[in-house]
Amino acid sequence: MKLILKPISAVTVFAMIVFGSAYAQVTPKLTDPEIASVAVVANQIDVNYAKIAKTKSKNADVLKFAQTMSDDHTAVIKQAVALVTKLGVTPKDNAVSQKLLSDAAKTKKQLNSKSGKAFDKAYIDNEVAYHKAVIDAVENLLIPQSQNAELKKLLQDVVPTLKAHLAHAEMVQKEFAK
Amino acid sequence: MKTSLKWGEIGFRYIFLLLFLYGCATPEERAIKVPVSDSTVSNPVYSGPSEPQLHVVEIKDMKFQPEEISVKKGDTIMWVNRDMVTHCVTEENKKAWTSSNITAGAFWKMVVEINSDYFCAIHQVMKGKIIVE
Numbered sequence: 001m002k003l004i005l006k007p008i009s010a011v012t013v014f015a016m017i018v019f020g021s022a023y024a025q026v027t028p029k030l031t032d033p034e035i036a037s038v039a040v041v042a043n044q045i046d047v048n049y050a051k052i053a054k055t056k057s058k059n060a061d062v063l064k065f066a067q068t069m070s071d072d073h074t075a076v077i078k079q080a081v082a083l084v085t086k087l088g089v090t091p092k093d094n095a096v097s098q099k100l101l102s103d104a105a106k107t108k109k110q111l112n113s114k115s116g117k118a119f120d121k122a123y124i125d126n127e128v129a130y131h132k133a134v135i136d137a138v139e140n141l142l143i144p145q146s147q148n149a150e151l152k153k154l155l156q157d158v159v160p161t162l163k164a165h166l167a168h169a170e171m172v173q174k175e176f177a178k
Numbered sequence: 179m180k181t182s183l184k185w186g187e188i189g190f191r192y193i194f195l196l197l198f199l200y201g202c203a204t205p206e207e208r209a210i211k212v213p214v215s216d217s218t219v220s221n222p223v224y225s226g227p228s229e230p231q232l233h234v235v236e237i238k239d240m241k242f243q244p245e246e247i248s249v250k251k252g253d254t255i256m257w258v259n260r261d262m263v264t265h266c267v268t269e270e271n272k273k274a275w276t277s278s279n280i281t282a283g284a285f286w287k288m289v290v291e292i293n294s295d296y297f298c299a300i301h302q303v304m305k306g307k308i309i310v311e
Contacts, residue, residue: 068300068301072263075263075282076262076263157262158262163240164240164304167303168302171302171303
C-alpha cells in the first residue's frame with residue numbers, strides 16, 4: 001500500500017507562521033469582527049512600512065512604490081472601516097492580529113537599523129514576502145471564514161490589488177538583484 | 179406649401195435651440211451625460227458610421243478591460259475606474275500623455291490620434307494598448 005502524502009496547505013503554512021510549528025495543525029478560527037481586525041491591522045502594517053521607506057530611501061522606484069502602498073492600503077482601510085460601520089461590527093483584537101503586530105515590530109526594527117541600498121533591498125524583500133503571506137492569508141483563511149457576504153466580497157475585491165502590489169514589488173526587487 | 183414652410187421653420191428653431199443648449203454645457207457636463215453601464219462596454223455609443231465613436235475601457239481588478247482596444251482615428255476612449263484605489267493612464271514609452279490621477283469611481287477620456295502602449299504609472303504592472311485601425 002502506498003502512503004499518500006498530502007501537500008502542505010497554504011492555511012497550514014500561515015498557521016505555522018502565526019502560531020509556530022507546534023500548533024501547525026491548528027487553523028485559526030476567526031469571527032467576522034476578528035477578520036475585520038486582521039484586515040485593518042494587515043493594511044496598517046504596510047502603511048507603516050511605507051512610512052519608514054519614505055523617510056529612509058532615496059531610490060525613486062522605492063519611493064514611488066512606497067507611496068503607492070501608503071495610498072492603496074489607506075484606501076482599503078477606508079473601505080473596510082466604512083463597511084464595518086455600516087454593518088455595526090466592531091473589529092475585535094485576536095491572536096492573528098497580535099502576531100502580525102509583534103512580527104511587524106521586529107521587521108520595523110530591522111528596517112530602521114539599515115540605510116542606503118541595504119535598506120532599499122531589505123524593504124523591497126520584505127514587501128515581496130509580506131504580500132505573499134497576506135495574499136495567502138486572505139485567500140485561504142479570511143475569505144473562507146468570513147460569514148458576512150459583504151465582508152467576504154470586500155476581501156475578494158482586495159486580492160487583485162495585493163497581487164498587483166506583489167508583481168510591482170518583484171519588479172522593483174529585480175533592480176537590487178543586479 | 180405654407181404649412182410645410184411653417185413646420186420647416188419650427189424644426190430649424192428646435193435644432194437651433196438644441197445646439198444652443200449643448201453649446202452651454204462644459205465638456206465635463208457633456209461627458210457626464212454619457213451613459214456608463216455594462217452594456218456600454220460591449221456596445222459602444224455612436225451616432226453613425228462616419229461619426230467618431232466613444233469606447234469605454236473599465237479599470238477593474240487592477241486591469242484595463244479590455245487590455246487591447248482597436249479604434250478609428252478621432253474616436254474617444256473613456257477610462258472608468260471601478261477599483262477602490264486611484265489609477266492613471268499614461269503613455270508608456272515617452273510619457274507623451276497622461277490622465278493624471280483617476281480616483282475611485284472617476285473617469286477620464288481622450289480623443290485618440292495614434293497607436294499607443296500605455297500603463298498605470300501608479301501600478302506599473304498594469305498595461306494597455308490602443309490600436310488605431
